[in-house]
Amino acid sequence: MIKKCENHGFFRGEACACGEVGSLILSDEQTERLGRFISGALRHFPDDLGLAMNQHGWVDVDVLVDAMRTRYKWSNKEKLFSIIESDVKGRYEVKGNKIRARYGHSVDIDLDYPENTIPELYYGASREEVDILLEKGIRPIKQRYVHLSTSVEKATEVAKIHTDDPVLLVINAGEAQNDGVSMLAATENIVLCEEIPAQYLRVMQD
Numbered sequence: 791m792i793k794k795c796e797n798h799g800f801f802r803g804e805a806c807a808c809g810e811v812g813s814l815i816l817s818d819e820q821t822e823r824l825g826r827f828i829s830g831a832l833r834h835f836p837d838d839l840g841l842a843m844n845q846h847g848w849v850d851v852d853v854l855v856d857a858m859r860t861r862y863k864w865s866n867k868e869k870l871f872s873i874i875e876s877d878v879k880g881r882y883e884v885k886g887n888k889i890r891a892r893y894g895h896s897v898d899i900d901l902d903y904p905e906n907t908i909p910e911l912y913y914g915a916s917r918e919e920v921d922i923l924l925e926k927g928i929r930p931i932k933q934r935y936v937h938l939s940t941s942v943e944k945a946t947e948v949a950k951i952h953t954d955d956p957v958l959l960v961i962n963a964g965e966a967q968n969d970g971v972s973m974l975a976a977t978e979n980i981v982l983c984e985e986i987p988a989q990y991l992r993v994m995q996d
């Protein structure tokens with residue numbers, strides 16, 4: 791659930807870090823539904839909802855709220871912001887009256903983040919796909935960008951959604967970037983790249 795603390799704003803769970811129980815904004819079910827709607831709207835099907843998205847992925851907040859209210863009458867702008875502001879993964883970004891997803895797009899947009907500055911990045915793969923990645927490099931399958939992790943822990947966490955026993959690949963990001971491969975720092979945990987050529991990959995030895 792999402793609640794609001796008078797002093798610290800929106801939070802997820804029973805109580806704010808300060809101990810206040812706060813007031814209820816969204817139930818678990820509402821959080822789930824609106825969360826899925828916002829993710830779909832900003833990452834996958836803005837056109838189906840009539841949302842005009844610019845080349846960097848931005849959509850007008852009020853237009854998004856209108857589309858949301860058409861489907862969920864009980865929703866409103868405050869509930870939208872309760873989801874955005876309490877999202878610990880930093881999935882969304884708001885600037886003025888515009889909003890966008892920071893990563894996870896399948897729509898064809900060009901994100902304009904600063905270049906990554908971390909020399910080594912990580913990608914978790916399944917046992918079955920490792921050999922082909924080492925031979926052909928990593929390309930996005932359904933998504934616009936390949937999503938790399940800035941730490942071993944995060945890469946493992948992401949990979950475990952799809953496979954029980956991931957193999958971690960180390961990406962020599964510094965060298966790749968020196969050679970002209972662009973890597974975009976989306977959040978402190980996620981770096982986006984159009985394609986990682988195989989020469990910058992190696993299996994992490996444990």
Ligand SMILES: [Zn+2]
Nearest residue numbers: 795798806808
């Ligand atoms: Zn508080």
